[in-house]
Amino acid sequence: MNLNNWKSMAKAHWKEFQPERYKALVKLHKLGDALHEAAEKTHLEMSELENQGYSTEDAWQMTRKKYLLPREVPGVEEPMNNQGAKLIQEVSQIMSFEEEQDLSKSGPLVIY
Numbered sequence: 001m002n003l004n005n006w007k008s009m010a011k012a013h014w015k016e017f018q019p020e021r022y023k024a025l026v027k028l029h030k031l032g033d034a035l036h037e038a039a040e041k042t043h044l045e046m047s048e049l050e051n052q053g054y055s056t057e058d059a060w061q062m063t064r065k066k067y068l069l070p071r072e073v074p075g076v077e078e079p080m081n082n083q084g085a086k087l088i089q090e091v092s093q094i095m096s097f098e099e100e101q102d103l104s105k106s107g108p109l110v111i112y
Contacts (some may be wrong), residue, residue, distance in 0.1 A: 006043075
């Protein structure tokens with residue numbers, strides 16, 4: 001795969017999974033530079049892995065999510081808006097409350 005294909009793939013991925021980053025890069029006229037840098041870093045790291053004996057496919061699998069296809073990680077200023085993230089947040093709050101109140105010694109926690 002050539003760098004232009006990787007850039008196109010990353011652009012679509014960032015637009016969907018990292019919309020805030022994508023919008024900021026577009027606004028600053030830096031999207032092209034960031035895509036090129038991500039593709040270059042992927043190429044360099046894959047080359048290093050292949051030189052160490054990894055197959056092209058293994059090198060791709062090990063490298064693609066670092067630069068080209070990273071997952072969105074909500075920051076402090078970005079609210080979590082999907083149901084799974086909200087559920088994880090609720091469970092964490094319940095567990096923190098249980099630890100603070102030491103409810104584990106007084107019996108099971110019943111949630112209605």
